[in-house]
Amino acid sequence: MTALPRGETPGPSADDDRDASASAAAEDLEPGGPAGLPAQPPEDAEADGPDGRDAGGAPDGAGETEGEDADAGGTDAGSAADGSPAGGDAGASVSAAEAELAAQRELRARIEQRKAEKGGTIAAGGKLSGTAADLLAAVRAVESGTSSGTAFFDSPAPAPRRPAPEPAPSARPAAGPEPVRPARVAAPETVAAVRAVLAEGGAPEALAARVAALLGETAADVLREDPWQLLSVPGVRPEQADGFARALLGAECGPGDERRTVALVGWVLQRAALQGHTALDAAEVRAALAEHAVPAPEEAVRHAIAEGAVLVFHDGADEDEDEGGAGEEMAEQDAEPVPVLLGLDRYALAEESLADGLARLARSGPDARWRDAPPTDLTRAVAEHGLVAHTGGEAARGEAVALAGAARGLGLRAAVAAYTENGRRRLGADVPAYTLTGLLSGAGGPDRDEDGALALDLLVVLDAPQLDVETAAMLVEALPDGCRLVLSGDPGVLWSAGAGRVFADVLAARACPQVASRTPDPGPIGELVSGIGIGELVPVEAPGKEVVIVPVRDAGEAVHRTVQLVADSVPRAFGVPAEETRVITVGHGGSAGTRALNAALKQRLNPGPGRFGGFDPGDRVAHAPAPGRTVPGTVVSADAEGLHLECEGERVLVPKDRVETALRHGWALTAHQAVGMRWPAAVVVLPGDAAGALDRAWVYTAFGRGERHLSVVHGVDQALPRAVSESLPRPRTTRLRALLESLLAAPEE
Structure with missing residues (x-):
């Protein structure tokens, strides 16, 4: 079967032919059934924001946050609005939460102590500036925007x-x-x-x-x-x-009240952090203030800096002064203006601490204990370097796991950490692995020494693209000197829900050896996804109907076909029950977003009145215990305390006051919610109103969520090949790359 022709779709055809093709593909997935692309795009509908976030979604969970265009962006699933935990059954989650909070506080104190002992910020290309007067002078020199004010x-x-x-x-x-x-x-x-x-x-x-x-x-x-x-x-x-x-x-x-402008500057920067930025160009901040009727945006930025509400970073400025002043006049004439970035101290602290920690690990020399390891590219790199980047698809995870096994065979202390419980369980019961959350909280993983460092000689982190700067800073700070760190992941998937793009910055900075896996992902799905990764929507042969295209004309038909696939066609053709099939769509809103799809799927698969805050026992849910995390689960029961869930084999209690913000129905997820997880079958829904929200990373991530089968409910016509070939992820403004390049270029103290 030919699915997804390379960059083309057929020309318009008669309605009866298109309907026949759609009906056959949807109603029966037996080998030999047709699977073409739609002849015409469906009617337009209200689209969600890019990156799969609607105007009311929140990072990877169940609450609400803002869409990338209209508001925030970068992630697309809901989260708890206040960031509080949902709790666990019989107090299990509460005790884990307390342990993690204590670990976070301890690590934060160690980070701040280390920075204080250094006597200042890291001397890097994107260094933090000095006194308030210097900061104000830099802003005056670089900014040239006009004041504006409206009603x-x-x-x-x-x-x-x-x-x-x-x-x-x-x-x-x-x-x-x-x-x-x-x-x-x-x-x-x-x-x-x-x-x-x-x-x-x-x-x-x-x-x-x-x-x-x-x-x-x-x-x-x-x-x-x-x-x-x-x-x-x-x-x-x-x-x-x-x-x-x-x-x-x-x-x-x-409109120009200083209290108002300071609060707005902080709000704009936190909004940018939700889009993944750790800092923002000062001109962009000024423009955002003007949009909110601040009459003198430049002055407002200066005041916020003077008040210490934000920090200023000079990207690429030379820290060394010209003692004799020679060449100063020429530099003023010839040099281009130095970019000025503004940021919140929490991300500045995390990013500089992370750069410092990564540089510390990268400078670790050869370790003779690895000389008897199996001679592979990965073991040779780890034997010589303390920090290694490993890239590859789903099949490459086995290479990283094998590295940890080889280390244990040498008598070394090694651990593997995955981003999600789903990802950890996919490694197999015989692989000792942890989740990042469990590792950092102390709920799982090796012991810590008296300084709080993990007792490890090697840590392999899978799903490394999902690391945000704050998570990564905590992780690196917890590693002792001499420990080897391998960041392993697929650079083609969507970036982290939190601020930063740690894995991409480490790769771009060439901060360490990079070992690319030569193991391709198997089968038609692997071939299709590999092509998307290089910007091509290649034809794939799928004789076993591993990949099926279901053309639709509008969002209503997309919802109907999706329910039909999950409830009937996929179980009948592949023996995959509905509970092991996940629907992936672009956002929460719209006529074929998660809300509409989950309502239709619930009505078909588990009808009920929703008597427990909109949920019934047996409902599939997406639980967001905290921003940036989604845990699939099933409602088991409810009582006066709240809803009891089973999430990846664990019992979880969601208190009554958290149900509305911490839970969504979970038959259908967004790609950001689903990243780091895979299921036996996946149905990707692309209604016409999703066309503007697609990019290569989104398609790559969504299409890779199915292990045995992928159905694509396709209504975006030429927008799909264009997204794959032309639309790259929106850039994020971060400082980690510049910090790493400067630190590793400087001689070690």
Whole structure:
């Protein structure tokens, strides 16, 4: 069978021919059934944001965050809005959460102590600047935007969403993918005082507990003095904070109020972090402020810097001064303006600490203990270098696992860590492996020494592209000197849910040896995905119907065909039950997003009234214990405490007050939710309104989620080959590459 012709689709054909092809492909997957591409694109519908995120999605879980174009971006699944854990059955998850939180605090303290002992920031090409006066001078020298101002508070407030802007108080959020971030419980009197202020300003009183937890005991006074602190609450947007401030302050507030501009600068940068950026060009920040009616954006940026709300980075500036001043005038005339980046301190700290740790590992010399290892490219690289990058597809995971086995055969302490429990279980019961969350929390993995370092000689990290800077910084800080670190993963998949692009930056900086796997992924699906990885939608022969294309004309037909495939065709043709088939679509919203698909799939596969917060026993769910994490599960039961789930073999309790924000139905997921996981069968849905959201990484990731079978419900016509050949992932602004290049170019101290 020829599926997905190279860069082409057939010309328009008669409606009856197209209908016959669609019906046959959908209704029966027995060998020999037709599987063509649609002759015409379906009718347009409301599209979700690029990267598979709709205007109300959140990173890889069940709550709400913002779409990449309209709001945030970079990830597409929901998450807990407040980042608090969902808890576990019989307290298991709670104890794990407490352990992880303690580990995070300890590692954060060690990171800060190390930076303090260094006497300043890392001297790198993207170094952190010095005094406030220097920072202001740099901004004045580089920025040249014009002031702008429009009518204040002239736009209606949209419905609240659930992104995760950076809280305003001094407490810094824990590093990592935030596998746990328990919400601080405020005293009842504090919550009552905040509720009164919110009511006075016309804000929802339901926010009281979250505001009190974020701003502390004096939350009511802080909020009354600076109403724009409300922007620190996940889901609150500038228009809503403006209305709240106007109600409390009256004529005293205006679009250029310094309290407002400082809060907006932080909100813009946290919004950029949700898109994956660890910093943002100062001009982009200024432009975003102008869009929110700030009359003097340049001055607002200067004030935010002076207040310490943001940090300034000079990318590529030379730290060494010209003592005699020779050539200074020529440099001023000839040199191009130095880019100025703005960022939040949490990401600056993580990125510089990560660069420092990676450089420390990369400088580790040869280890004689590896001389008797099997002579492979990977073992030879690890024997000579402390940091190694290993690239390849699904089949290449076996090479990284074999490396850990070889190390144990030499008497070395080795561990393998996967990004998801699904990924860990796919390695097999005989492979000792952990999840990254378990490794960092102490819930699984080797012991730690008195300094908190993992007792390891080798750590192999699978799914390395999913590492964000904070997770990676925690991980590297936990490795002792002399430990070998192998970052292994497929560079073609979607990047991390959190800020940064660690694996891509390590590869781009050439910070270590790079070992490319020569083991191709097998079968028609492997061949198809490999072609996508190099920008080609190649024809593949699938005699066993491993790949089937189901053309559709509109979103309604796409939903109908998808339900038919999951419930009837795939189980009948391949013996894969519906619970082992996952549907992958572009976003949560739209007429064929996860919400619509999950509603249709529930009605067919597990109908019920949804008497437990919209869920019934037997429902497939996507559980988001924290931002950036999605755990597939099944509803087992419910009681006064909440919903009881079974997630990858573990029992989990989701408290009643967390059900709405931490759970979605999970027959259909977005590609960002599904990254790091695979199932026996996958159905990828591409309705017409998804055309603008596709890029090569999304298609590569989505098409690679099926192990035995892939069905593509195809309604985007030529947009699919164009996305594969032309649309690359949106770039992320990060500093790790420059930091690594500068550190490794400098002589070791």
